[in-house]
Amino acid sequence: MTDTATHPDDHAISRRAVLGGGLGVLATFVLHPNRAGAAPGRATSASGATSAAALGAAATGGTVSGWVRVNADNTVTIAFGGAEMGQGIMTGLAQGVAEELMVDWSQVRTEAAPPAQSYVTGGSFGVRRNLGAMRLAGAQALDVLRRAAAAKWKVDPASLTVKRGVFTNPATGAKLKFSQVAAAASALTPAASPPLTPQSAFRILGKTAKRVDLPSKVDGSATFGIDVRVPDMVYAAIKHCPTIGGSLAATPAVPAGAIAVVPLANAVAVVADTTWAAFKAANALSVSWSIPSAASKVSSASMLATQQALMASGTAGSPVAEQVGDAVGAYGSSAQQLEATYQVPYLPHVCMEVLNCTAHVTADSAEVWVPTQAPAWVVGTVQTVTGLPASAITVHPTLLGGGLGRKIEQDYVLQAVTVAKAVGRPVKLTWQREEDMGHDQYRPSGLVRVRLGLGGNKKVAAYQSRIVTPSPLAQRGWIGPTGNDNVDGAVELPYTFGSRLVEYVRDPATIPVGFWRSVGESINCFAVESAMDEAAALAGKDPLTFRRMHLPAGTRARKVLDTAAAQIGWTTAPPAGRARGIALATGFGSLAAMIVEISQPTAGTMAVHRVACAVDVGFAVNPGQVVSQLEGGIIQGISSAQWGRTTFSSGRASSRNFSNTRLLKMRETPVITVKVIQSGMENLGGIGEVGVPPMAPALANAWAALTGTRLRTLPLFPSAGGMGD
Amino acid sequence: MTYNVNGKTYSIDCDPDMPLLWAIRDVVGLTGTKYGCGIEICRACTVWIDGSPEKSCEKKAREGVGVRITTVEGLANDPVGQKLQQAFIDVQAPQCGYCQSGMLMVATKLVRSKPKPTDADIDAAIGNICACGTYPRVRQAIKKATGQ
CATH class of the missing domain: 3.30.365.10 (Aldehyde oxidase/xanthine dehydrogenase, molybdopterin binding domain)
Known part of the structure; x- marks a missing residue:
């Protein structure tokens, strides 16, 4: 060579x-x-x-x-x-x-x-x-x-x-x-x-x-994408059409204090000599948008109605994601039946580092500095804009101030490269927080209907799940209508159910959806593990006992549940005024059991005091890091379960900044203990996501135990507001 | 305008209405101080003004004149700051790390005023938002740095 x-x-x-x-x-x-x-x-x-x-x-x-x-x-x-x-x-x-x-x-x-x-x-x-x-x-x-x-x-x-x-x-x-x-x-x-x-x-x-x-x-020396500085650089801000689905009608004139205005499909970029000057000019800019009437009618209420109709009708030949035995027949003939429908909202990612990308495009080369989960895709994005061969493109992936699935996307890269090409100088594009939350590619909203039929022995003879959500993969045309990214957490469950039927019905909603930490698991684990608790109550069984009835001795799932239970002392009652909830998640090659202990400090609010987690990751490459990732997943899971959502009206997202979006703070963080189980190198699993999905059902189960009220809709406390107090 | 940042003098030429955060990041060129929300909620932008933690994202550039500004880049000059930086590493507190500059500026000030902060002191002082969920380890780092 x-x-x-x-x-x-x-x-x-x-x-x-x-x-x-x-x-x-x-x-x-x-x-x-x-x-x-x-x-x-x-x-x-x-x-x-x-x-x-x-x-x-x-x-x-x-x-x-x-x-x-x-x-x-x-x-x-x-x-x-x-x-x-x-x-x-x-x-x-x-x-x-x-x-x-x-x-x-x-x-x-x-x-x-x-x-x-x-x-x-x-x-x-x-x-x-x-x-x-x-x-x-x-x-x-x-x-x-x-x-x-x-x-x-x-x-x-x-x-x-x-x-x-x-x-x-x-x-x-x-x-x-x-x-x-x-x-x-x-x-x-x-x-x-x-x-x-x-x-x-x-x-x-x-x-x-x-x-x-x-x-x-x-010490401040880490270079995140937003910290990149290159010689002769100018700064760009983005202003999207506030209505999702709208587009730029006309390119506005360059306002005072700005260097350039660059038209983009659904947005306009304003270039100036500092970040602030670009933000200020973009915020003041009056822009004319073309908004299709259908786009302006999009609302959470109308989208929920569509999902409810799809749930009722299914679709002819709804894709079957899993089928074992005759779950329909077994459900019909079961001694006791549970049917419950669970609802989850669209969720923004909210990385602490807003989307940003720095680019320099010349006639024969392009260079990009970007916080990205997909550097190789960035090359393709640059090629789309510039037509340059891959060999002429240099990408410098930077540290990411959070990724959470959002920084796999290419929208912000495409914009930065387009702007850089137009102005002929290096440009750093920074999205303001309001643009970042308001123009996300959201975790899909959805409805999941679970049916559990119990036999005379109180065991689940029939399990059915029907899932109605938009599909990130299908929305991009990467796969057909089956949307198989949306059934994770509903299929291949570790429980020994007598029969199974999991159907997926694609919701054709136009809200852009993407990959949010734990993806389909974040939806289905809430439904399945809530339903397991509801079925346990129907069977008159303790929630841990009921799960163990469906997990043979010696299985990894049974061991994580038992380990979490031993940590918190499940068989001993919690302190007065508190209750516990349990949930199990299997996914990403790992298994996690969570037990939470909560109270209700004032009517309609929840305090989370303790979380006992057991996780089987097969082999822990860096054990301390496994614990960190679980702690982080637990905390994000608690935030999103209690408060996380964005709603839409007139095609516009409600969540724009921390004034109406709430994340857990130090004083609300429970005592967390994590036990790491290593079942063997052959089971090497992932750790970044599995801590998130069990939090919502564990909290909902604890709330039902504490108050007698079953919450089947996320977030659990939608009126909690933001953090602007 | 003239700034004193981390003990060094900088000549600044910018719109006096620019937020101090962006003057520090884009004009002074110290990027350890972070933009998170721009509305004084997340506290990633915390710096010290004359030794006291202040959110810099809605302060004006002109308010940086005639005061001593300390950013995370200058934190190691403070013995307590240095101790906390080391404790954050020792307990492996940061995950993505983006909010940690602001976290450290607030935590250092807490320890300077309360050499043995209780859990309640930590809860009251650390209002910073961390999306990664580093809170348990930030608490642990503060305890460790203060011999608790």
Whole structure:
């Protein structure tokens, strides 16, 4: 392979190699771990010049890539292809490489990989899907380094010992650092499947590792997208048509204090010399919009009526997501029947860092700095606007001030690149909070009707779920009408029900919907786990006992429930004035059981005192981080269950800022305990999402236990208002 | 206009009505102080004015003249601030990290005025919004930094 190779990956490699020089690295070794059939590798010098160095990369499959680079000071830089939005993915993936590379955690540095080697971060897949590839990358790097050292000493590679990035020749006691053999190693082809460290010998995986990104997050030096500053940069603000579905009728004149006005499909961008000047000009701008009459009639009430009609009628041949046995017949003939319909609202994401993107477009190149969960998609978005080849596009993924599924979307990137192209200078586009909440791609609203038929033995003989929601995937045309992203949490439940029928009915609502932390689970877990409590009451059983009746001994689900119950002392009554609620979630490869303890400090309000969580993640790569993610999921789950929603009237979203949107605060945060169960590496699961869905049903179940009133609609307390007091 | 930020003097040329937050971020060029809501609710924009925590998003740029401004970038100059920064790392408090600058500015001031803050003190002082849910660890960090 030479520098003239035209494979897209090679451009990325070359650019990375040049960047390596730019990082002030003297001698570097670059290994690309996961490119089937290709052999990209480069040794770089301080000048940034590249030279070909065929380094085999034999990993197969997977979408992750990464590099290991040995630096002159014998630290290693590990590139990662995920988006760091607080979940510690940078650290988790680097742990996998460092484990196999036989370096200490203190020797590890990290940096973002270019988009061609990145992957979309979502679905709690970041670590669980890519850990194997990253471990292989580390093992392959060690393999070539080891052989390079052995060649210098003319000994059997297997005879060398290695510790902290230093080889020792046991025969002579001589030592060689990785940095001393990196250049030679870069000329070798690594073994396809070098041996991996057995779990019993793990030094780094499975141990709590300090997050690599945290020092920069306590001293203001972390660069989020919104912090990017490039020379000659100007600033843009966005003003969308307030009515969803409307479009720009005419481009307004450039107002005083602004540099440019750029028309966009459903918005207009105002460019000025500071963020504030752009905000101010955009807010003052009078804009004429074209608003279809149907769009202006969209309201929460009308959308609910549509969902209710769809629920009643189903659709001819509503897609069946799961069918086991004859659930319709079994329900009809069951001794006791529960039917309940649960309702969930549209939800904005509310990342603390508003949407933003910085772009610079010239005639023959484009450069983008952006907080994104999908760097590779950004390249495609830039191409749509500029027509440039991928090789002319550089994307710098930044840290994300929250992602939550919102920063997978490309709307804000498309806008920034369009504006940058129009003004011919680097532009940072920042959405004001009101635009961010008012023009989200919301978690779908929905209705879920659950039917549970109990046999004479009080066990569930029939389970039916009918789900009516818009589908993010179908709305984008990515899949057909089945909307299979919306049935998660309703299908493949761990309970031993006698029969099952899960149907999905697509709601054709035009509100843009997207992926909100835990996606379909956030809807269906509320319905199913609320219904389980209602059925337990019908059966005259304790809610924990009733669930255990449907979970065979030895199952992971039974163990998480029992572990959560033991933590809080389920069999002992809560203090006077308090009640408990329980819920179970299975998804993202993990299982979580939550037990909450609540009271009613004043009529119609809830105080959450305790949350006992047990989670089975299979194997905890970074156990401390598993606990953090669960704590965060629990807190977001409590906020959204109690208060989260946006409503629509005349096609406009109600939630615009924290004055009418409420999130949990320090003083409202319960005491949270998290027990992490590790059932085995083969069960490696995700942790980013599974803590969210069980919170709403656990709280609703606790409320029913406390007050006797069953709340089947989220949010539980819709009139709570905002935080502007 | 002349600013004193973290002990350094800056000459500022901007609209005196610009919010102090944006003057600090775009004009002074210190981006550790964050925009979250622009309406003084989330407190991501908290800085110290003459040593006292203030929300900067609705303050005017001209109000930054003739006072000492401290941002998160200058927090390590304060021994209590430095201690809290280390405690935030020790207990691995930040997740996405976006709100943590404001959190630290408020927490440091709390500890300066109450060297052993109780849970009730922490609840009363920390009104900052964190969407990641770092509250339990921020509480833990404050306790740790104050030897509790």
